[in-house]
Amino acid sequence: MYMKQLIEAVDPHKKLIKWKVIEGDLLELYNYCNFTTSCEREWTTWTIEYEKKTEDTPEPLLHLGVILAMTMDIENHLLKK
Template identity: 70%
Template sequence: MGVKGKLIASVEVKCGGHSVHDIFHKKTHHIANISPSKIQHFEIHEGETVKVGSVVNWKYNDDGKDKVAKQVIEAVDPQTKSITWKVIAGDLLELYNSFTIITSCDHQWTTWTFVYEKKTEDIPEPLVLLGFVLHVTKDIEGHLLK
C-alpha cells in the first residue's frame, strides 16, 4: 500500500468562480483553445456531456512533457459547483495507485483538491501538476475577462 496524500489550493478569480465552473462543466472542449500551451486536446470518450459516468480524455503538456489522462466523472454538484474527476488511465497512474481531482468554485474562488495514493514513498507530491491546474485556471479567467 502506498502513501496517501491530499493537496488543496485555491486561487482568486476576478470573473467569478461560477464562470470557471461553467467552462469545466458545460464548455470543457473549449479549454484547449483557451490554454493551448497546457491543454492540447479534450474529448468525451463515453457520454454526451460532463456528467456523472462520463469518461473523458485529456492530452496536456505538464512540465514540458506531453501526457494523457483518462478520467471518469464521479460527481457533479451544482450547489457547490464542484466536479469530481477520477483518473482511470494515463501518465498519472504510473506514479500513483489512485488519483482524484476535485474542482470547486465559490464566489471569487476556484479550488483544486488532489486526493492520491503514491505507489512508493519516494514519489514526489504532485506540486508541479497543482501549479499546472492553477495556470489553466488563470488562463480561463483571462479568457472570461476579455
C-alpha cells in the first residue's frame, strides 16, 4: 500500500499532529482521509476522518493495525534507556 501525506498542523502545547492524505491507495476508496494524533499523559489518541466514495466501501479498519504498530514502535523507542 502507498500513501503520501501532508502535515497540516502541529501543536506542541496540545501535543497534537494532523495529517492529510494527498496521494495513494486510500484515495481510491475515500474522497478524503485525515489522521490526527494527540497525547495526554500516558494516553495517545488517534482520530481518522474520512468520507467513503460509495456505500459499499469498507471502513478503514486495516489501517488501524498499521497505526497501532507504529504507535508501539514509537513507544518502545521513547522508553529505551
